[in-house]
Amino acid sequence: xxxxxxxxxFAGRNRKSQSEFRKQQLIEATMDCIDKLGISQTTLAxxxxxxxxxxxxxxxxFQTKEALLEQTLRFLNDEYKSNxxxxxxxxxxxxxxxxxxxxxxxxxARICNRKKISxxxxxxxxxxxxPAYMRVCGANDKAFSDRLLALCEAIEVQTDARxxxxxxxxxxxxxIDGLWQNFLIGPSGFKRDQAIxxxxxxVDAIYPGLTDE
Amino acid sequence: xxxxxxxxxFAGRNRKSQSEFRKQQLIEATMDCIDKLGISQTTLAxxxxxxxxxxxxxxxxFQTKEALLEQTLRFLNDEYKSNxxxxxxxxxxxxxxxxxxxxxxxxxARICNRKKISxxxxxxxxxxxxPAYMRVCGANDKAFSDRLLALCEAIEVQTDARxxxxxxxxxxxxxIDGLWQNFLIGPSGFKRDQAIxxxxxxVDAIYPGLTDE
Amino acid sequence: xxxxxxxxxFAGRNRKSQSEFRKQQLIEATMDCIDKLGISQTTLAxxxxxxxxxxxxxxxxFQTKEALLEQTLRFLNDEYKSNxxxxxxxxxxxxxxxxxxxxxxxxxARICNRKKISxxxxxxxxxxxxPAYMRVCGANDKAFSDRLLALCEAIEVQTDARxxxxxxxxxxxxxIDGLWQNFLIGPSGFKRDQAIxxxxxxVDAIYPGLTDE
Amino acid sequence: xxxxxxxxxFAGRNRKSQSEFRKQQLIEATMDCIDKLGISQTTLAxxxxxxxxxxxxxxxxFQTKEALLEQTLRFLNDEYKSNxxxxxxxxxxxxxxxxxxxxxxxxxARICNRKKISxxxxxxxxxxxxPAYMRVCGANDKAFSDRLLALCEAIEVQTDARxxxxxxxxxxxxxIDGLWQNFLIGPSGFKRDQAIxxxxxxVDAIYPGLTDE
DNA sequence: GATGAATGAGCCTTCATTCAT
DNA sequence: GATGAATGAAGGCTCATTCAT
Numbered sequence: 101x102x103x104x105x106x107x108x109x110f111a112g113r114n115r116k117s118q119s120e121f122r123k124q125q126l127i128e129a130t131m132d133c134i135d136k137l138g139i140s141q142t143t144l145a146x147x148x149x150x151x152x153x154x155x156x157x158x159x160x161x162f163q164t165k166e167a168l169l170e171q172t173l174r175f176l177n178d179e180y181k182s183n184x185x186x187x188x189x190x191x192x193x194x195x196x197x198x199x200x201x202x203x204x205x206x207x208x209a210r211i212c213n214r215k216k217i218s219x220x221x222x223x224x225x226x227x228x229x230x231p232a233y234m235r236v237c238g239a240n241d242k243a244f245s246d247r248l249l250a251l252c253e254a255i256e257v258q259t260d261a262r263x264x265x266x267x268x269x270x271x272x273x274x275x276i277d278g279l280w281q282n283f284l285i286g287p288s289g290f291k292r293d294q295a296i297x298x299x300x301x302x303v304d305a306i307y308p309g310l311t312d313e
Numbered sequence: 314x315x316x317x318x319x320x321x322x323f324a325g326r327n328r329k330s331q332s333e334f335r336k337q338q339l340i341e342a343t344m345d346c347i348d349k350l351g352i353s354q355t356t357l358a359x360x361x362x363x364x365x366x367x368x369x370x371x372x373x374x375f376q377t378k379e380a381l382l383e384q385t386l387r388f389l390n391d392e393y394k395s396n397x398x399x400x401x402x403x404x405x406x407x408x409x410x411x412x413x414x415x416x417x418x419x420x421x422a423r424i425c426n427r428k429k430i431s432x433x434x435x436x437x438x439x440x441x442x443x444p445a446y447m448r449v450c451g452a453n454d455k456a457f458s459d460r461l462l463a464l465c466e467a468i469e470v471q472t473d474a475r476x477x478x479x480x481x482x483x484x485x486x487x488x489i490d491g492l493w494q495n496f497l498i499g500p501s502g503f504k505r506d507q508a509i510x511x512x513x514x515x516v517d518a519i520y521p522g523l524t525d526e
Numbered sequence: 527x528x529x530x531x532x533x534x535x536f537a538g539r540n541r542k543s544q545s546e547f548r549k550q551q552l553i554e555a556t557m558d559c560i561d562k563l564g565i566s567q568t569t570l571a572x573x574x575x576x577x578x579x580x581x582x583x584x585x586x587x588f589q590t591k592e593a594l595l596e597q598t599l600r601f602l603n604d605e606y607k608s609n610x611x612x613x614x615x616x617x618x619x620x621x622x623x624x625x626x627x628x629x630x631x632x633x634x635a636r637i638c639n640r641k642k643i644s645x646x647x648x649x650x651x652x653x654x655x656x657p658a659y660m661r662v663c664g665a666n667d668k669a670f671s672d673r674l675l676a677l678c679e680a681i682e683v684q685t686d687a688r689x690x691x692x693x694x695x696x697x698x699x700x701x702i703d704g705l706w707q708n709f710l711i712g713p714s715g716f717k718r719d720q721a722i723x724x725x726x727x728x729v730d731a732i733y734p735g736l737t738d739e
Numbered sequence: 740x741x742x743x744x745x746x747x748x749f750a751g752r753n754r755k756s757q758s759e760f761r762k763q764q765l766i767e768a769t770m771d772c773i774d775k776l777g778i779s780q781t782t783l784a785x786x787x788x789x790x791x792x793x794x795x796x797x798x799x800x801f802q803t804k805e806a807l808l809e810q811t812l813r814f815l816n817d818e819y820k821s822n823x824x825x826x827x828x829x830x831x832x833x834x835x836x837x838x839x840x841x842x843x844x845x846x847x848a849r850i851c852n853r854k855k856i857s858x859x860x861x862x863x864x865x866x867x868x869x870p871a872y873m874r875v876c877g878a879n880d881k882a883f884s885d886r887l888l889a890l891c892e893a894i895e896v897q898t899d900a901r902x903x904x905x906x907x908x909x910x911x912x913x914x915i916d917g918l919w920q921n922f923l924i925g926p927s928g929f930k931r932d933q934a935i936x937x938x939x940x941x942v943d944a945i946y947p948g949l950t951d952e
Numbered sequence: 953g954a955t956g957a958a959t960g961a962g963c964c965t966t967c968a969t970t971c972a973t
Numbered sequence: 974g975a976t977g978a979a980t981g982a983a984g985g986c987t988c989a990t991t992c993a994t
Contacts (some may be wrong), residue, residue: 117955138442140353143988154955156991161953167990218441223416225438228431228497229351238498262475267511274491275484284441285451302484305475306518332978356963369967370979378964545957556905564868566779569984582987583958591985644867651864653776654857654923664924687902688944697914698943704913710867711877728910731945758974780968793976797969800974804968 106120122173123161126151130172135218139226170232173223176216177240183211184244187233195254196310199272202248205278207292217283246274259309268306275299320497336374336384339364348431352382352439373442375426386436389429396424396459408467408522412485415461416512419489420505430496455525461486481519488512549587549597553575556598561644565595565652596658599649602642603666609637610670621680622736625698629675629725632702633718643709674699685735692731701725762800762810766789769811774857778808778865809871812862814881815855822850823883834893835949838911841887842938843916848933856922887912899950907945914938 103263114203129151144165148155162168187205191198206212227233252265252272263267304310344362346355350405361368375381400418404411419425440446465478465485474481492508517523555577559568570591574581588594613631617624632638653659676696678691687694705721729736766788771783787794799806826844830837845851856888866872891904891911900907918934943949 122953136442138439140439141442144990145988156956157954161991167410188976221441225435226351226353228434229349229354262521263514267514270491271484271515274487274489275493276487278483278490288422298480298483301476301480302384302524338970357965358963367980368964369981373980375977378963523988548957561866564865566865568870570986571984580959580962581985585986586957589986593830602768648864651861652777652779654860655775657779667971691942693937693940696917696937697910699912700915701910702913703917704909707916724906724909727902727906761974783969784967792966795977798969944977 126158126161127172127175130168131219133214134222135215139222173233173236176219177236180211181240183208195251198256199251199303204296207295212280212283214283217280245273255307259307261307263306272302274298275302317349339371339384340388341384343381344428344432347435348428352435386446386449389432390449393424394453396421408464412464412468412516417509420508425493428495448468458486464523468520468523472520476519485512485515488515552584552587553601556594557641560648561641578617599659599662602645603662606637607666609634621677625677625681625729630722633721637708638706641711643706649698671699681733681736685733687733689732697733698725698728701728744803765797765800766814769807770854770858773861774854778861812872815858816875819850820879822847833916834890838890838942843935846934851919851922853922856919884912894946894949898946900946902945911938911941914941
């Protein structure tokens with residue numbers, strides 16, 4: 101009689117996925133609030149209101165406000181990380197192409213948009229005084245930087261480089277970050293491609309022979 | 314014996330300057346708090362305690378908390394602005410040297426240190442949701458960017474450039490920002506010179522003939 | 527056995543009525559405070575203490591202090607209004623008897639007692655500078671005055687009047703108000719009947735033939 | 740050598756009168772504030788601002804806020820009292836004429852105007868909870884009522900009265916108060932004469948033969 | 953799971969009062 | 974007499990959290 105078991109399992113999975121769905125929905129609402137109000141004005145009441153459920157229930161899913169914020173940050177982080185890692189995995193084994201893949205991935209619409217950037221900056225702003233945030237943000241950032249550096253080093257030995265690998269990596273990453281910030285201010289639209297082309301231009305200047313490879 | 318007059322004048326100046334001194338002292342305390350606690354945990358009570366006077370008196374000098382924060386941001390801004398503008402004024406009329414002066418100034422100990430950077434980032438984090446901050450931060454940033462771009466354009470016509478002026482400016486500014494952020498994490502110490510050298514390296518790569526001029 | 531349904535309904539009604547009960551209880555506490563301390567000394571802390579619950583909860587039911595005060599005034603107003611309107615509705619269609627019914631109702635124990643009068647006066651005292659109060663107080667007053675005037679006009683055409691309807695109405699209403707004020711000072715007790723008799727005496731003087739009708 | 744003495748006296752008188760002038764000016768500012776803001780929003784800061792001097796100096800003249808309010812009320816009271824008493828003193832010894840003089844005086848522009856009435860009501864509103872106010876207001880009121888009653892009694896024995904003296908006095912005083920209140924709401928203008936005529940009409944109705952006397 | 957009611961700590965702000973100059 | 978600076982006690986309000994239903 102497998103039915104009850106299956107049903108139970110199914111019910112169990114269902115419940116679990118329902119709970120996951122709720123959590124995701126609440127994280128989304130949290131990001132909306134942070135985007136529009138800033139972290140200091142983001143209250144449980146407002147998050148609950150935006151998500152359309154009661155404040156009491158909100159704390160049933162996330163035991164504390166801090167937990168909710170941390171999981172929101174963690175979600176952002178995972179999304180960001182898997183974005184460039186997936187791009188790398190999909191790219192050929194060539195360091196130059198991988199570098200370009202990372203750059204291109206950095207401007208993917210899913211992670212590089214007004215709302216997400218706004219939330220990132222809000223967390224960054226608080227990270228200095230909240231070790232838990234710093235840990236997440238920092239680790240993420242470091243993984244990205246390290247990989248960028250490793251690629252630059254790999255490229256350096258293959259081609260004529262006009263910059264040391266470390267400086268090259270710093271300038272590329274800095275430029276990406278700077279362009280991200282511009283997304284908050286300037287008009288939206290087709291800037292994404294433009295941004296990618298600009299960073300590619302820098303890469304070409306640093307590694308003149310890269311494209312010809 | 315003009316003593317009474319002088320004394321009177323002095324007293325007059327004293328009154329006013331005393332008030333100014335208090336305000337500066339309070340702005341300093343505010344920055345301390347933001348640095349250590351983040352904006353969301355920075356309360357008037359804590360600022361007053363740090364400055365060593367009553368909360369009531371704090372609001373006698375700054376009518377509202379928001380006003381205090383805004384003036385703190387404005388102070389940071391003025392300091393930052395005058396720093397690079399003074400450096401530019403002191404530099405020769407040569408665009409290349411001026412570009413280097415701006416870069417060097419960006420890492421001056423007075424503005425580029427753990428505390429100040431931490432406060433800047435805290436404000437940036439809130440700026441999305443507080444137009445008043447955005448206005449100050451944005452205007453400041455834009456003046457710097459515009460000047461950098463103008464210098465790159467001036468250099469471009471004089472020497473062989475490996476990058477368009479706009480991309481060059483973006484990468485230089487991005488790299489400066491990226492290095493600033495590093496100040497928050499790594500150990501302090503002699504990184505300042507190192508940072509300047511790294512950006513100079515980028516400039517040299519972009520404008521190969523610049524140094525020989 | 528419809529018990530569950532009934533119970534559910536009851537529970538439903540219970541929730542809502544419990545909230546209503548709380549609100550009423552809080553309005554009562556507010557009136558107590560205003561009576562004893564005056565509006566300017568009536569604080570949320572004191573109201574909450576008197577009602578026996580926390581200040582936070584007080585503002586959960588009434589979003590703001592002003593809202594609480596306004597609803598208190600509105601309650602007073604509704605009570606006052608329904609008092610004389612019910613009395614009128616219960617009276618025969620005869621203008622003379624209706625006039626007497628209004629007068630009598632004005633001194634009903636439910637609305638004409640030390641506490642309620644004290645609260646009324648407190649609101650009146652603030653009404654000049656708070657348009658919201660003025661609107662409620664004024665509207666109420668006007669409805670009463672208009673009705674009084676209408677009755678005097680109706681009586682005027684039926685009997686010999688020694689005063690124009692408007693003056694009659696003004697003097698009757700003025701006398702009622704004056705007697706109300708006396709309730710704040712003199713000893714309580716049997717003054718209510720005395721007051722009614724005094725106003726009736728005025729009515730008789732103005733409309734000599736009225737009683738004989 | 741009378742000069743120094745005189746001068747001293749003069750200086751003394753001057754100082755004193757200057758001080759009196761200041762006090763009067765401050766009382767005036769207080770009434771302005773109460774009129775426009777209500778008692779609960781009337782703060783020393785606002786009074787001082789309106790009077791054009793510093794808050795510190797304000798408390799030099801009146802040691803405490805309560806003292807200032809009480810003296811303001813006392814001023815109002817004295818003005819009111821002397822107004823009807825002077826009118827009585829100027830009137831012939833005839834009770835009927837004296838009654839009319841009192842009524843007429845009640846609507847004198849100096850005491851019966853929007854601002855003054857507004858301030859009176861504000862004090863009345865607070866009087867229940869502030870014995871000091873009650874004492875002043877009550878005493879004043881009582882003197883007026885008593886005199887009115889005495890005149891009614893005097894008239895009663897001279898002429899045919901349609902009302903007992905006490906009821907007559909209550910209705911007359913009530914009508915005056917009611918008309919005062921109307922000054923707060925209705926348009927200003929020539930209502931003063933109209934009000935006097937209306938009360939006279941009531942008097943004529945109560946004491947038919949009075950005018951012919 | 954879900955909700956509304958309840959709590960208490962803390963926040964920004966106001967304000968009467970004091971005091972040195 | 975006059976002023977600005979300073980203080981401390983409330984005051985109204987917000988908010989994360991708890992809890993009974």
